[in-house]
Amino acid sequence: MAHRSPVRRGMPSAVIAVLVVALTVAVGALVALALDRGRGSGADTVAQPAPSIDSSPSSTPTPTPTATAEEPTAPDDAERFLAVGVGAMWRATAGRCGDAAPVIERSDDDGDTWSDVTPAYRDIAQLRDLTPFAETEADIVADVGADCETQALRTFTKGRFWSPYDDLLPQSTYLDGSTVVIDGNRLDAPCEQPWGLRTSGKTAAFICDGTAYEITGGETTEIGDGVTALDVGDGQIIGALVRSDCDGLQVSSLAPDAAPLECLDVDADGPVALAVTADAIRVWAGDDLVSTTR
Secondary structure, three states: OOOOOOOOOOOOHHHHHHHHHHHHHHHHHHHHHHHHHHHOOHHHOOOOOOOOHHHOOOOOOOOOOOOOOOOOOOOHHHOEEEEEOOOOEEEEEOOOOOOOOOEEEEEOOOOOOOEEOOOHHHOEEEEEEEEEEOOOEEEEEEEEOOOOEEEEEEEOOOOOOOEEOOOOHHHOEEEEOOEEEEOOEEEEOOOOOOEEEEEEOOEEEEEEOOEEEEEEOOEEEEEEOOEEEEEEEOOEEEEEEOOOOOOOEEEEEEEOOOEEEEEEOOOOOOOEEEEEOOOEEEEEEOOEEEEEEO
16 A cells, blocks of 8 residues: 655645735835834925035135226316416306307306306307406307307406407417317317317327327327326426326326326316416316315
């Protein structure tokens, strides 16, 4: 008789597989629940933006450039004139034909008060030159009328009345556009808008693009830069200069010898006029008229 081995009874393999899967799922659920409790409720888990790369504290700051003085530019119709006679002071703004009107003023108390003496009744449209004459009087070169005819006028009444004199114009000094006119002689300036032409005796100077030029023998020579105004006296050319080391205007001799004289605490941003006398230098800048010893 054949012998059979006894059969051991246990759970089928399919059942065991199902139990393993169920156990795995249960363990995963418990882990997830533990992590969720560790984080807290969803209302407290707002995501924060990542820091920007540009906000890195190790970035090197850009150095601030050093401020430099600006070169003077042509004042156009705001060009100023300042002239000092023995018994009166005169000042003016140029104006422009067909646009801003010129203004001429006179002072009998060394600039403390001023009176308007503009010859509006002459239909003056633009001022080109202002020169003291005979202690208390003055000469001007101006464009007059609708056609802006250039005339030379003189006052013998301290500015109350002005009259044209045909014989004065050929002896006058003024700027005609980019042309320098001195006693009837014409010279081309090295720029389109020269300003500040002044003469005394045989010495003459003007400004182009912030550079001062002396006229000698019909030729121009550069004598300084950063110049906003100048005047001539006793053969010396003195200018008001814009300099980075002067918080205002640097008054300097330009020719025959260049030398700084004094730094004036005045407005250097707008038009400026300068007048030289035997013992003083006067500067009209902004609302101020200041004087320094020559």
